[in-house]
Amino acid sequence: MERASADALEAEPDGFFDILEERRRDSDIKHALRTFNPQPYRGATPTSASALNRMVLESQYLSYIIQEIALESDEPHEVILEEASSILEEMGQNLQLGFIRLLGFIMSKVFKSLFRSIRVNQDGLTRLQQAIQEYPVILMPNHRSYVDFLVVSYIMFTYDLSIPVIAAGIPLMGMKLIGEIFRRSGAFFIRRAIGSDKLYWAVLSEYVRTIVRTGFAPVEFYVEGLRSRTLKSLTPKLGMMNMVLEPFFKGEVFDISLVPISISYDRVLENSLLAHELLGVPKPKETTGGLLKARTVLKEDYGCMHVYFGSPMSVRDLVKGKMNHKQYNLVPRDLPMKPNKETQEFVSGLAHMMVRLQEKNVVQSPWNLMAFIVLQNLQGIDFNQLTHRTLWLKRLALRFGAHLNWPKHISDSEVMSSSIMLHHSVVCCERGRVNLVEEAGPGPVSQEEAVFRRAAAVLMCASYRNQALHVFNRPAMVAITMTTAANNRTDDLFRRFNFLLELFSNEFVFIPGQVVQDFEEGCSLLQQSGIIGCSNKEVYVRDDSQETVAFLRAILQPLIESYQVVFRFLCEESSLIFREKNFLPSVRSFIMKLLISGEVHSYECLSSDVQKNVLSALLRMAAVTKTKVDEQNEFTVNKAAVKRIWDLLNGEMTPRISSDARL
């Protein structure tokens, strides 16, 4: 039987190859039944799924926790152990090769009908193959679509790499049959909002640690925690990250390799669903029935999918000089203990770095750039103009280091028109003009409905822009900080940059404590591209680049407007206290009114994502405080503080700088 191995494949010149190509030529059954013989981690001790569960239940760590809980709750040990056992049962994966084969078969069919190609970088697979044998590997893909789930397993099955176990949300498990198939394909299920459930937390963390410690299989999890609704990267969650790293911190494994994986789609399946969700339409529950109904999506063309396997990062290398392992030397190995500040900072920095790497590697399509232009021309734009502007943006993006997949063998206008064709649900080209497509609905349309439909179209388009936003966000933020004055002092710019970064730290992923580097990165990108010039602690915009700066500012304009409008809402609201569940509806109707009246222009203000982010930013900046009343979160607004932040954002005041962030 022929064996496909990663290095035997013929890659395209850019290092990618299409894994579906062989599937189209060859039988899927044969593929599903291929000899699967991966090179495992050399330190692995072969363990069955049930043995793994037993190890967790018998672990010293869990027995410490159970003891603690027994003391607190007065429940007998056996009951708690029983409970732990059932948690484990609910959670545990049950990886079986047979199901991987079954899934492989199904997925071959599905992928072939959905995508023109699934392009994977060959060197990434070769590196991964190496890394898997050396140390426990953690696969960290970004999460943009339900399709992400299992695509990594599919690729690994195809190229003879150990099948990973995957941390999944519990809703997936609820799906009849599918849940079980997923479980047997290596998924383990985690409840949302574990919060203070000590036992659950303990079982989960011991489970994950045991998998890493024994080298049972590569672990795959989404460091962003959930699917990004906006397709922007999300601030990483640290829970899983801590769990997978702890065996290394305690010296139970020599090293751990973290592999960032960047998945991107020409066209995201859930695009419209996501936009509606952001506008407050609840997402459909994950059910098998729903999945079957969603079959219709299979008929559509979703273009190409890119999976980029980044270089494995050695945690041992990264931790050098940042952490002292000796904190673990004076306490029993398995004693539950909170990581110290140093460790927490390291883990957080590392998690942020992984997201940055995902961003850096993610493959952009021409459409991602077109979306920028379309969004700045919502009234419609001439096709040639669009082409012209996009090509201009392409040059800028490449200078800013974008990882762009621009088809080489066809003309630029063909690239443009085929992108528009592919995204016919978002834009259309009529008589040489490109316009957003608004959903057609039955009957007469109310003003609000019209706004809503417009907003849905804008948000769909925005999500494609968001996939490339990280390329521009630092230079754009620097551009925002520059006033109209001819010269700007660098330290003034930095002060404003620092403020924006703090305010927008839920919008973009910044590595904590690296504001100076972020600022310098933004400035140097602008400088290298000839947009700004620097002289003696001052920065000026080059004459021929005013337009570029204006463009960069315009990228962030919807965001700024969204923040301003939420600030305005909070300041104009008569009561100082509101409940969490009331926040989104009232802010939404407030913005809706302003959109109708024309006082607010950006439809992106309606995105619940940004509204929530404003609230967290204010919480972080202590302009809003959160209290718990009757099991519900209540927020108290400090209007003066909100007003001050608002003014700062408007540039009417100069921010004071905190002592820990100086240029």
Next chain:
Amino acid sequence: MIYEYISVKVFCIITSRAGREERRSAVRVTRRVCNLYLTSLHEQRCRPLTSDSKHGSSMASNSSSSNAQHRLRIISGHLQKRPEDESTGITAQECKAETPKSTPSRLTPVPKRRQEIMKWNGWGYSDSRFFFNKIGQAEFTGKRYRLSGLILPSLKDWFEGTFGANLQHKSPATPTLNLSAVAPPNLNEPFIEELKAVGVAMSHDPEDRVFRAHGHCLHEIFALREGRIGRVPDMVVWPSCHKDVEKIVELACKHNTCLIPYGGGTSVSSALECPHEETRSIVSLDTSQMNRILWIDEKNLTAHVEAGIIGQDLERQLNESGYCTGHEPDSMEFSSLGGWVATRASGMKKNIYGNIEDLVVHIKMVTPRGVIEKSCLGPRMSTGPDIHHFILGSEGTLGVVTEVTMKIRPIPEYQKYGSVVFPNFQQGVACLREVARQRCAPASIRLMDNEQFQFGHALKPQVSSIFTSFLDGLKKFYITKFKGFDPHHLCVATLLFEGDRGKVLQHEKQVYDIAAKFGGLAAGEDNGQRGYMLTFVIAYLRDLGMDYYVIGESFETSVPWDRVLDLCRNVKERIVLECKERGVQFPPLSTCRVTQTYDAGACVYFYFAFNYRGLSDPVHVYEQVEHAAREEILANGGSLSHHHGVGKLRKEWMKESVSVVGLGMLKSVKEYIDPKNIFGNRNLL
């Protein structure tokens, strides 16, 4: 009570009167006298191992005492004929201040000119060394050891395969010491004048000085082989008793010279290196001539011994009286009692006899402030912090240990080696942990990892009969095929049982039963014994490696049980990784073994060696890797040292190891005892 006195006294008188030849009969007489007062049980225990074993044909008993005998013969074999000539550079006089009751039993002293029987640039005796003969087979020369004169057919393949070394690529040592490379001595004349008047033996012969300028760290031996000589002591003095030492220290204080005590010279912590910044005259104080057992107290089972005695002499002489200390560090052929005390040594059989700190009852040390000692021989005291613990591990920074009273035991009736094969190292460690939990560790229990197991196999001598090789094949088949042990994972524990026969057999069964629970299979006495032999020849093997571009060393640590496996794996991996990063062409040998078990943890020993062809500064690479390995040990919860000590090699980690306050405490003791830094070897602090 009076009887007890008599017994000791009679013994002393008899020994003091007895001539060299009659000594043995004198001992017997003594014992007979003693036995009047001791129980009859004693007789059985005292049966000296030198008497012929008349045990039956059972393999166990056969090998037990005969092996024990053999071992003793190995260790004592070299001591038979030793010229006692005095060379011209040395003046020597009998000690004038002896304990009146006894006469020195100076049968086989270490000569003052040690270089005449020992290598000046390598380990051990000049007549014992490994070499590859014309047809590429390894041989071990001499007559001293079990391996002496034997051919080791598989060593070459192992050596070439493990290190990527090649017998064509030689890196021979400078054959003789180039005397002109030795700087002329910086002598403190007034000090010498006064010392001469006292009559202490001394020398400033370059060979004597070079010999005492180093221990056995890799960098020290490597430099010698290349003929590079750094700072060496300016002179050597040989006190012959406590009073001599008092005089020397007094004069050193008076004339402000630097003293560096020198015992067996087996340090592996750069402890004997002369500090570069030292401008005073450096005097190496060689304790080797203070080597008498001053008395044996059979009532309390203690012996009072001069601290310069080396391990094998102490053991052999006590054996002649039917006793032993049971303290057998791997270096016991050469290391001295005073050195053990000064470095907190640990012996292979500590499970029965204890480590040095458990063995000493009384210590006498000469310091610049005077003599420090306790006033009685009480077995335990509550008199504030134990002053012995300022001395134990002081590494020659506070003074010279001159006399030690230590516990002795009757020679055990029965000794038996054993070995157990485990499917993997994890199982082996789990078994040792269980043995420690049940507190039933044999005299010695050691667990070698797979690499060391293979190394041990490479040292198998040529098999004499087809039958033996057939048996070996059968054994291998049974373990690997029938029991399914992977030859690349299995590892072996070596065991040594001691005591009376019945109990040993019972004990043995208990240990093998535990081993069986962890998948262990008994693998015979021979494997066990070979494991222990390895300890004595490994240092010779390093010299062989150095002839062929291979350098290496061992280092050790102690660690809690739950971290043993992680520490072993991580340190071994770290070594491999660091070698790779530093351009070592071939993967290094990076192997470990668990050599001691305690209630709360274990002692782990690492061997590390690599082929240095293509490296411009191999010693530097070696040191960087060892440094990284130590960092790794500390990060994994291991200690800075279990028994090698700190010396100058590991000084940088002392502060974090014992805390700032702890270090200050030690410094203040040094400040009080030796304000002028007479004992200026600059170890430890």
